[in-house]
Amino acid sequence: MAEIIDGRAIAQRVRAQVATQTQRLLAENIIPGLAVILVGNDPASEIYVRNKERAAAKTGIHSETFKLSATTTEAEVLALIQRLNHDASIDAILLQSPVPGQINEQAMQDAIAPEKDVDGFNPTNIGKLFANRAGYYPVANTPKGIMTLLEQAHVELAQRLVVILGRSNLVGRPLFALMEAQNASVVLLHRFTPDDLRHQLLQQADVIISATGVPKLVRADDVKAGATVIDVGITRLADGSLQGDVDFEAVAPKAQAITPVPGGVGPMTIATLLQTTVELAAEHHQVELEAGWQNI
Ligand SMILES: NC(=O)C1=CN([C@@H]2O[C@H](COP(=O)(O)OP(=O)(O)OC[C@H]3O[C@@H](n4cnc5c(N)ncnc54)[C@H](OP(=O)(O)O)[C@@H]3O)[C@@H](O)[C@H]2O)C=CC1
Numbered sequence: 001m002a003e004i005i006d007g008r009a010i011a012q013r014v015r016a017q018v019a020t021q022t023q024r025l026l027a028e029n030i031i032p033g034l035a036v037i038l039v040g041n042d043p044a045s046e047i048y049v050r051n052k053e054r055a056a057a058k059t060g061i062h063s064e065t066f067k068l069s070a071t072t073t074e075a076e077v078l079a080l081i082q083r084l085n086h087d088a089s090i091d092a093i094l095l096q097s098p099v100p101g102q103i104n105e106q107a108m109q110d111a112i113a114p115e116k117d118v119d120g121f122n123p124t125n126i127g128k129l130f131a132n133r134a135g136y137y138p139v140a141n142t143p144k145g146i147m148t149l150l151e152q153a154h155v156e157l158a159q160r161l162v163v164i165l166g167r168s169n170l171v172g173r174p175l176f177a178l179m180e181a182q183n184a185s186v187v188l189l190h191r192f193t194p195d196d197l198r199h200q201l202l203q204q205a206d207v208i209i210s211a212t213g214v215p216k217l218v219r220a221d222d223v224k225a226g227a228t229v230i231d232v233g234i235t236r237l238a239d240g241s242l243q244g245d246v247d248f249e250a251v252a253p254k255a256q257a258i259t260p261v262p263g264g265v266g267p268m269t270i271a272t273l274l275q276t277t278v279e280l281a282a283e284h285h286q287v288e289l290e291a292g293w294q295n296i
């Protein structure tokens, strides 16, 4: 039976580290500030935003949520982003996705100052990530959190074959770059990958990461014995329960290590958002955060 990677426990350690780092910044009169913009009333987004507020408050980060009505114009969102770009008390800006149809999400992401872009969506930051630039820049929190999970679970990446399902800018694409930078050999699959090719590639993978939102896409016969399986997908079923992309019951007995849904990648996303906020605050005030995140 596989090791079940406990995302909640690892996220808890990341949050404790964030709280310690925040205390150090507070001692220098620096308060890390996170602004979350929520447009409209998507129920799932409202839950995520509430969880973010709660987690930020517990670690000492100052968080402000801007709830805008579903009929807000693009000009109004843009004006808010520009105001936050110039607000010295705000280190990190997050525009919750999805936004209503009248708003061009990409244009809004591009308007967020690269040095406050806590989601790592700005082309400047994506470019740095794909060019494997040195120095600090924000990277999307779900892929960054997955790298922390793998490190904490002692999963080797160099010389391994990693297969990623899903190529969104939020998860699959940045994860590809992070994995490749760790010297993994990486394959990125999507909707146009034929089923038999997906099956063949998955069967060879040492590490599988699935971020498609297709329930039970990854089955036991797709997985090599001893592989590590990371499930990013979240689908809410009719009974209200959450289902991942992986058929957990069938795959777990074959895997070396596997993440559950819920309690795997999800909690890491939120903890890593707080981590990135504190890192951005430290950057803005040119303070070194001495203790490495490896020490959690
Ligand atoms: N746990 C967490 O913290 C987070 C969880 N999520 C969850 O992860 C899932 C993915 O999110 P997100 O990346 O935003 O979703 P998107 O809908 O933006 O992307 C889904 C991706 O999956 C690909 N895909 C669809 N079907 C298949 C298939 N049969 N085989 C291979 N690839 C396929 C799509 O391909 P194509 O590009 O060709 O359409 C697309 O690239 C969702 O369930 C979401 O709820 C998301 C973010 C954070």
Ligand SMILES: Nc1nc(=O)c2c([nH]1)NC[C@@H]1CN(c3ccc(C(=O)N[C@@H](CCC(=O)O)C(=O)O)cc3)C=[N+]21
Pocket (backbone or CB within 6 Å): 047, 048, 051, 094, 095, 096, 097, 098, 119, 141, 142, 234, 242, 261, 262, 263, 264, 265, 266, 267, 269, 270
């Ligand atoms: N700008 C932006 N950045 C994002 O990072 C972003 C976004 N928009 N839009 C939506 C997706 C989704 N996402 C999740 C965050 C936490 C959990 C999470 O906490 N999951 C818990 C369960 C939560 C529950 O019970 O519903 C878990 O898996 O254990 C899941 C998914 C961030 N996203």
